[in-house]
Amino acid sequence: xxxLNAPQLDTVFHALxxxxxxxxxxxxxxxxxxxxxxxxxxxxxxxxxxxxxxxxENAGLIRREIxxxxxxxxxxPGPLASAHHWLSFYERFWxxxxxxxxxxxxxxxxxxxxxxxxxxx
Amino acid sequence: xxxLNAPQLDTVFHALxxxxxxxxxxxxxxxxxxxxxxxxxxxxxxxxxxxxxxxxENAGLIRREIxxxxxxxxxxPGPLASAHHWLSFYERFWxxxxxxxxxxxxxxxxxxxxxxxxxxx
DNA sequence: CCTATATTCAACCCTATGGTTGAATTAAAC
DNA sequence: GTTTAATTCAACCATAGGGTTGAATATAGG
Numbered sequence: 001x002x003x004l005n006a007p008q009l010d011t012v013f014h015a016l017x018x019x020x021x022x023x024x025x026x027x028x029x030x031x032x033x034x035x036x037x038x039x040x041x042x043x044x045x046x047x048x049x050x051x052x053x054x055x056x057e058n059a060g061l062i063r064r065e066i067x068x069x070x071x072x073x074x075x076x077p078g079p080l081a082s083a084h085h086w087l088s089f090y091e092r093f094w095x096x097x098x099x100x101x102x103x104x105x106x107x108x109x110x111x112x113x114x115x116x117x118x119x120x121x
Numbered sequence: 122x123x124x125l126n127a128p129q130l131d132t133v134f135h136a137l138x139x140x141x142x143x144x145x146x147x148x149x150x151x152x153x154x155x156x157x158x159x160x161x162x163x164x165x166x167x168x169x170x171x172x173x174x175x176x177x178e179n180a181g182l183i184r185r186e187i188x189x190x191x192x193x194x195x196x197x198p199g200p201l202a203s204a205h206h207w208l209s210f211y212e213r214f215w216x217x218x219x220x221x222x223x224x225x226x227x228x229x230x231x232x233x234x235x236x237x238x239x240x241x242x
Numbered sequence: 243c244c245t246a247t248a249t250t251c252a253a254c255c256c257t258a259t260g261g262t263t264g265a266a267t268t269a270a271a272c
Numbered sequence: 273g274t275t276t277a278a279t280t281c282a283a284c285c286a287t288a289g290g291g292t293t294g295a296a297t298a299t300a301g302g
Contacts, residue, residue, distance in 0.1 A: 001215070006140040017134035018260090019127040022207075029211065035279060048261055050280060055259095069269040069278050077214035084212065086143075087205040090150065093198035094122070139290090156249060169291055171250060176289095190248045190299040 004082040008060070012079045015059035020044070021052050028062060028075040035071045125203040129181070133200045136180035141165070142173050149183060149196040156192045 004012065015021055024038045039049030053073060056062045060079045065072045125133065136142055145159045160170030174194060177183045181200045186193045 006143075009143065010138055010140060013134050013138035017131055017138055019131060020260095022127075022130065025211070029214070036277095044260085045262065046279070047263080047281085051260070054280095066279095069267095071279065075211070075214060077211055080208055080211045081215035084205060084208040087201055087208065090146070090196070090198055090201045091205065093150070093196060094202040135289095141290095157247090165290085166292065167249070168251085168293080172290070175250095187249095190297095192249065 001081050001085055002078055004079060004086070008079070009083065009086060011055075011059040012061065012083050015055050015061055016083070018052070018055075020049075021056055024052060024056060025061060025075065025080075028073060032072050032074045035073065038073060122202050122206055123199055125200060125207070129200070130204070130207060132176075132180040133182065133204050136176050136182055137204070139173070139176075141170075142177055145173060145177060146182060146196065146201075149194060153193050153195045156194065159194060 016025075020042055023041065024033075027033055027038055027041075035050060035053055036046070038053060039046050042049060053062070053064075057064055057073075060076055062073045063076050065074070137146075141163055144162065145154075148154055148159055148162075156171060156174055157167070159174060160167050163170060174183070174185075178185055178194075181197055183194045184197050186195070
């Protein structure tokens with residue numbers, strides 16, 4: 001999996017922070033879609049949809065292939081995998097694996113100022 | 122796990138779309154931190170840091186407890202779990218589980234216009 | 243009480259974002 | 273070759289975002 005650096009995570013999470021774009025990704029999970037097809041469900045102009053698609057493309061979430069006068073988009077799961085992986089770091093906080101949690105906290109928190117003692121009990 | 126609705130996913134992903142805020146979350150993975158402690162690593166004003174923290178709080182990613190004159194923040198993993206879960210929908214696209222992928226595509230894509238034939242080979 | 247500390251509030255600035263409309267581009271269709 | 277269709281481009285508008293500074297708030301400590 002490709003580890004995204006900070007600026008790339010910025011653009012990926014930013015792209016995901018919009019319901020229209022998330023909906024477009026979901027549509028693309030069903031296979032290739034043209035710009036027109038992606039725009040169709042929304043009550044916005046094609047130009048606006050085009051900007052959303054460009055944001056997704058910019059984040060690397062989709063790839064575009066120009067076939068004649070239509071632009072065909074397809075999902076590129078790589079950045080989604082990276083975002084998923086980034087979030088996985090915090091997985092121990094919502095699973096019951098408190099043993100792992102504590103170990104990691106000890107390790108990562110070592111060498112810090114007064115170091116608060118509470119540590120999520 | 123709490124399923125976040127669209128507006129909540131908006132705020133969560135938006136909050137994650139900033140390196141400063143992601144860094145703050147990472148710090149909070151090490152235990153409780155005050156506003157001052159969270160702000161310290163960054164070359165920004167305390168007011169700016171306060172806004173970032175408010176964005177995280179607004180997204181439900183952190184909780185704040187006011188102890189005297191200091192505000193102590195701690196991670197709330199719930200929304201991270203929801204974001205992670207949201208991304209998991211796409212997991213089949215980056216894992217090798219093409220069998221599952223194809224089944225799901227067939228199911229979800231049923232009843233759609235010309236239905237492109239390519240379907241990510 | 244007075245002072246120092248921790249944090250927010252308010253006003254402001256600049257840039258980015260998401261939307262619009264109308265013109266431009268490109269290719270398919272006839 | 274003219275028309276129609278699929279997209280983008282450019283200019284514009286309003287609002288949100290992230291930053292600043294200076295004043296306000298509230299509490300801890302002498």
